[in-house]
Amino acid sequence: MDKNNLYRMIPKMDILLELPEIKTLIEHYGRDLTVETLQEEVQALRREIQEKEEFDMEESLETLPERVEHRLNSLLKPNFQKVINATGTVLHTNLGRAPLSPKHLEHIALIASGYSNLEYELKEGRRGQRYSHIESLLCHLTGAEAAMAVNNNAAAVMLILNTLTQGKEVIVSRGELVEIGGKFRVPDVMKASGAKLIEVGTTNKTHEEDYRDVINEETGAILKVHTSNFEMIGFTESVELDELSKLAKGYDLPLIQDIGSGVLVDLSKYGLKYEPTVQESIRAGVDIVCFSGDKLLGGPQAGMIVGKRKYIEQIKRNQLTRALRIDKFTAAALEVILKEYLSEETAMRNIPVLHMIIQKKEELKDKAERLRSFLETLHLDAEIEVEECLSQVGGGSLPGERLDSYAVSLKPGRISTAKLEEEMRKLSVPIIVRTTNDKVMIDVRTVSEKEFFYFEQLKDIEDF
Numbered sequence: 382m383d384k385n386n387l388y389r390m391i392p393k394m395d396i397l398l399e400l401p402e403i404k405t406l407i408e409h410y411g412r413d414l415t416v417e418t419l420q421e422e423v424q425a426l427r428r429e430i431q432e433k434e435e436f437d438m439e440e441s442l443e444t445l446p447e448r449v450e451h452r453l454n455s456l457l458k459p460n461f462q463k464v465i466n467a468t469g470t471v472l473h474t475n476l477g478r479a480p481l482s483p484k485h486l487e488h489i490a491l492i493a494s495g496y497s498n499l500e501y502e503l504k505e506g507r508r509g510q511r512y513s514h515i516e517s518l519l520c521h522l523t524g525a526e527a528a529m530a531v532n533n534n535a536a537a538v539m540l541i542l543n544t545l546t547q548g549k550e551v552i553v554s555r556g557e558l559v560e561i562g563g564k565f566r567v568p569d570v571m572k573a574s575g576a577k578l579i580e581v582g583t584t585n586k587t588h589e590e591d592y593r594d595v596i597n598e599e600t601g602a603i604l605k606v607h608t609s610n611f612e613m614i615g616f617t618e619s620v621e622l623d624e625l626s627k628l629a630k631g632y633d634l635p636l637i638q639d640i641g642s643g644v645l646v647d648l649s650k651y652g653l654k655y656e657p658t659v660q661e662s663i664r665a666g667v668d669i670v671c672f673s674g675d676k677l678l679g680g681p682q683a684g685m686i687v688g689k690r691k692y693i694e695q696i697k698r699n700q701l702t703r704a705l706r707i708d709k710f711t712a713a714a715l716e717v718i719l720k721e722y723l724s725e726e727t728a729m730r731n732i733p734v735l736h737m738i739i740q741k742k743e744e745l746k747d748k749a750e751r752l753r754s755f756l757e758t759l760h761l762d763a764e765i766e767v768e769e770c771l772s773q774v775g776g777g778s779l780p781g782e783r784l785d786s787y788a789v790s791l792k793p794g795r796i797s798t799a800k801l802e803e804e805m806r807k808l809s810v811p812i813i814v815r816t817t818n819d820k821v822m823i824d825v826r827t828v829s830e831k832e833f834f835y836f837e838q839l840k841d842i843e844d845f
């Protein structure tokens with residue numbers, strides 16, 4: 382058929398806009414957006430006519446409104462969406478780190494959907510501080526004199542150094558000049574903050590004298606960085622916090638510690654490797670400790686700063702603090718999460734990250750068995766087994782620590798493992814998995830029972 386004829390068969394815009402289906406779309410999505418989308422769809426139609434040998438014009442015109450609606454829907458659907466984390470990595474930075482529980486979200490939603498006393502003293506009826514909701518809690522939990530929170534831990538480090546050590550020298554051990562994920566490099570952050578880095582010691586050993594030897598009138602602070610995401614073993618030595626604290630005090634310098642993951646509970650009680658707690662640092666005499674809100678603390682993205690009042694007050698007055706401050710969602714989430722820590726049992730039960738980390742092997746096995754039973758009802762083309770596996774904490778916490786876990790493994794029949802992994806990623810609620818050899822592994826540590834029904838989507842994968 383003559384293509385020009387086909388082009389001519391496409392109705393004019395004003396005619397299309399009179400179609401009842403299009404009118405409904407206009408009512409629903411608004412006129413401008415619908416018209417724009419309709420124009421795009423007509424363009425797509427013209428391209429198709431141009432490219433194809435055979436073209437069913439009648440059918441194309443009939444389904445035009447449907448395609449416009451589809452286009453509108455996918456345009457309006459958020460690209461930032463829920464996924465199922467079946468990797469077993471609890472603090473998966475790419476998948477959003479710490480999830481919150483519905484109970485916490487209820488409170489956050491309440492705060493976010495209306496007005497609140499974010500910076501308002503209800504008793505006195507005057508302006509208040511946004512930190513007031515968390516400050517005394519943080520002090521109570523960590524033993525610090527004062528506390529505040531900013532956007533994230535990277536911001537916290539930057540702000541602390543900028544406030545207390547701008548233009549001055551900051552001493553750091555060479556063994557602690559780390560790079561954390563997302564390009565957080567201690568030397569670069571220091572440079573950006575305006576402090577001058579003075580490296581001491583060697584990669585594997587740093588002694589007290591190494592610090593002492595470089596202290597002079599230009600020194601602004603001693604910084605200790607928790608080497609969160611790697612572990613040094615063998616011939617190593619670093620200076621204990623209390624020893625460093627004594628040294629810093631002797632010269633009237635602040636001792637600052639970036640502890641990375643903010644652990645408030647001694648995890649070794651639960652069979653995990655010991656990760657230094659914030660309380661311990663404060664007790665050892667560290668003047669300022671900072672840590673993340675969404676790593677082992679299990680809360681929202683935030684950078685907590687706790688320590689001596691005189692330093693915290695200075696930091697609060699820094700103009701940068703205004704730029705790095707937490708928003709009301711974060712303030713609301715932090716308060717409810719920190720309140721869980723008032724009782725350790727409650728924290729371990731109600732904070733999803735902690736709950737996932739301390740799940741017992743038998744519980745995980747039972748969970749995996751239940752998921753297997755469910756998957757078996759779907760009649761998938763795969764061998765389905767429950768297997769032991771190892772999950773990790775992630776987020777640069779507890780490096781090297783592998784947690785015993787269970788996975789449901791899927792060995793697909795017709796399609797390849799790589800194809801299955803890809804198809805699972807493309808589901809409308811994507812399921813993110815690890816693969817080993819010839820199997821897809823669904824580590825149930827990070828999958829809640831309530832999420833099992835999402836696996837019904839596996840039925841929609843072609844040839845599976």
Ligand SMILES: *Cc1c(COP(=O)(O)O)cnc(C)c1O
Nearest residue numbers: 533534535561609641642673777
């Ligand atoms: C994770 C980490 C950071 C960065 O924290 P964010 O909250 O992601 O900004 C900084 N320092 C250390 C030691 C860390 O482990």
